[in-house]
Amino acid sequence: MEDIREVELGSLRATLEHHADGSMRVRSLEALPPVATRLTDRLDYWAEVAPERVFLAQRDATGAWRTVTYGAARAEVRRLASALLARGLSVERPLAILSGNDIEQGLLGLAAMLVGIPFAPVSPAYSLISTDYDKLRTILGKLQPGAIFVSNAAPFAKAITMAIDPAIEIIAAAGSLPDRAVTAYAALAATPETAAIEAATAKVGPDTIAKILFTSGSTGLPKGVINTQRMLCANQAMLVHWLSFGVTEPPVLVDWLPWHHTFGGNHNFGYVLTNGGSLYIDEGKPTPAGIAATARNLREIAPTVYFNVPKGYEELVPRLRADDVLRKTFFSRVKLTFYAGAGLPPHVAKELNALAKETTGERILMVTSLGSTETAPAALSCTKETARPGVVGVPLPGVELKLVPTAGKLELRVRGPTIMPGYWKDPEQTAKVFDEEGFYCLGDALKFAVPGDPNGGFIFDGRISEDFKLATGTWVSVGPLRGKLISAFAPFVKDAVIAGHDRDDVMALLFPEPDACRAFLGAEAEGKSDAEVLASEKLRSEIGQRLSALARESTGSSTRVARVLLLDELPSIDANEITDKGSINQRAVLQRRATLVTALYANPPCSEAISAT
Structure with missing residues (x-):
């Protein structure tokens, strides 16, 4: 690894124990660093140590960067906390946030945490994309919030009218509503600080509920995951050990990952705050239309560590290739690139390595991690030695894994200080996901990268709940097969749904990437609808050839896909086919498109249908 840029990472070592029932225990050998009592203690610390350092930044309406320093953030957070306490918000009346990442949301969330008021950032898609608002109603019905914040009231007007009790106070940084009053965020931020803050903060401890994050609903309706201060602070202590370079070099992030998900809201936001870094909020998205904003931001701000999902890197690579300034800025000081949420296509990793090498003479270490909303999120992470395609890492300090033989795989269960105490007001679902020893059952499967050696890392082996048997009794491992299909059909396919339960053959429904399909056809695609593009013989022939090549490489009926079908209808969020973060619900798609x-x-x-030959 001599051509990789130097980066300081903490060691991750583990020990393996075999139990009489056939299960295995994998425990981290690394000591967990000291765990803070409250995440907001770090805001107090950095406001004293580096009060003029930029904490949060985002573009304003003119395109200029609007910033808030640690000193200013602490002062505003305390005024906001006074306003929230004055409204009687509490565990019984939490704060809900419906809009996306912005400075105001970040400060409001910290204000709520400071005085022990749970807050719940809810996916904006449930208000802005959904048409029936069922998920929004379900979530708010469980929360029973005392107040709701939106960045701009106008875009949320219909959702507020259709799904929100008129008695609930609406707070907005901008805009108004035609049929109800709106409290200005500025009014809360101008509230004089009161002595009640100190009394409330003193009651906040490790078991205090910090926030409630709703799962994306990839296996059903969203469930409210209770996030305690212990979970958030312990996970950051783990990251202090693992991503140790951030301790001596405060991290600079350019990040779009949504704060209503644990990756962006816990992992990244918390990493910046814990280490006194600066978070530049990226208004872009990992889409053909949204990547332009991301590229613009990365042209101006050089990150020291870059977090994204595989699709984000896939969209960014062509921009890096085409733009010298973007490429030089991006690679100028980045120590580590990190992906999660899905496997990174090999061609994307190869191109990123090539671009880094051409630009700086060095490759940048690329790693991943494994966890969930219920684990705060990181449970396993890669070392320099285990940073290989498919490997999700080794347990972080304080984490214990239980590997249980299930249907020919090793089911992953996790125990440690970052595991949720349960789902919000849902004891029945909580009981279902913990085993008799208190291990949280993720539903994922792992396998050893090096047989029998936990220090060689683990490979994600799909989700137990998605796997099925063919009529022959042969198990089909959906996760790995789905990943293989997406890689084989890149860049024409964004996702795949595997069918074949109790049938003789495996087949698949493919969600296409329309822009890539049109680019492949060139002039032939001009003036045609998406359905007409997908019906093109040239495209179908290309898909057929790749499908046939994949079939020839298969090792048996469980890995051979006999036919595929290109879908011209996008997955529906209201029908639960897709989550707000873009994850496909296998079961819902197969049922709706039976x-x-x-x-x-x-x-x-x-x-x-397109058949393998």
């Missing part, structure tokens, strides 16, 4: 699955398996199949 007619297409039947047509795919017909003999002869429907004319739209």
Whole structure:
């Protein structure tokens, strides 16, 4: 690894124990660093040590960067906390946030945490994209919030009218509503600081609920995950050990990852705050339309560590290739690139390495991690030695894994200080996800990267709940097969749904990437609808050739995909086919599109089917 840029990472070592019931225990050998009592203690610390350092930044309406320093953030957080206490917000009446990342949300969340008021950032998609607002109603019904914040009231007007009790106070940084009063965020921020803050803060301890994060609903309706101060602070202590370079060099992030998810809201936001770093809020998105804003921001701000999902890197790579300034700025001081949420396509990793090498003469270490909303999130992370494609790492300090043989795989269960105490007001679901020894059951499967050696890292082996048997009794491992399909059909396919339960063959429904399909067809695609593009013989032939090549490489019926169908209808968030973060719900897609699955398996199949030869 001599051509990789130097980066300081803490060691991750583990020990393996075999138990009589066939299960295994994997425990970290690393000591967990001291754990803070409250995450907001770090705001107090940095406001004293580096009061003029930028904490949060975002573009204003003119395109200039609007910033708040640690000193200013602490002062405003305390005024906001006084305002929240004056409204009687509490565990019984928490704060809900419906809009996306911005400075005001960040400060409001810290204010709520400071005085022990739980807050719940809710996906904006449930208000702005959904048309039936069922998920929003479900979430707010469970929360029973005492107040709701939105950055701009106007875009949320319909959702507020349709789904929110008129008695609940609406707080907004901008905008108004036609049929109800709105409290200005500025009014809260101007509230005089009161002595009640100190009394409330003194009651905040490790078991205090900091926030409630709702799962993305990839396996059902969203569940409210209770995040305690212990969870958040312990996970940051783990990251202080692992991402140790951030301790001596305060991190600079340019980050779009949403704060209503644990990756952006706990992992990244907390990492910046804990280490006195600066977070530049990226208004871009990992989409063909949204990547332009991300590229603009990265042209101006050089990150020291870069976090993204695989799709984000896939969209960024062509921009890096085409823009010298962007490429030089991006690679100028970045110590580490990190992805999570899905596997990184090999061609994307290869291109990133090539671009870094061409630009700086060095590659940048790329790592991943494994965890969930219920684990705060990081449970396993990669070392320099285990940073290989497919490897999700080794347990972090304080984490204990239990590997249980299940359906030919090793089911992953986790125990440690970062595990949730349960789901919000849902004891039945809570009981279902913990085993008799108190291990949280993620539903994921792992396998050893090096047989029998936990220090070689673990490979993600799919989700137990998604796997199924063919009519022959052969198990199909959905996760790895889905990843193989997406990689084989790149860049034409963004996701795949695997079918075949109790059938003779595996088949798949493919969600295409329309822009990539159009680019492949060139002039032929001009003036055509998406459905007409997908029906193109040139595209179908290309997909067919790749499918046939994949079939020839398969090792048996469980890895051979006999037919595929390109879908011209996007997955529906209201029908629970896709989550707000873009994860596909296998079961929901197969149920909603059962007619297409039947047509795919017909003999002869429907004319739209593409078969392996």
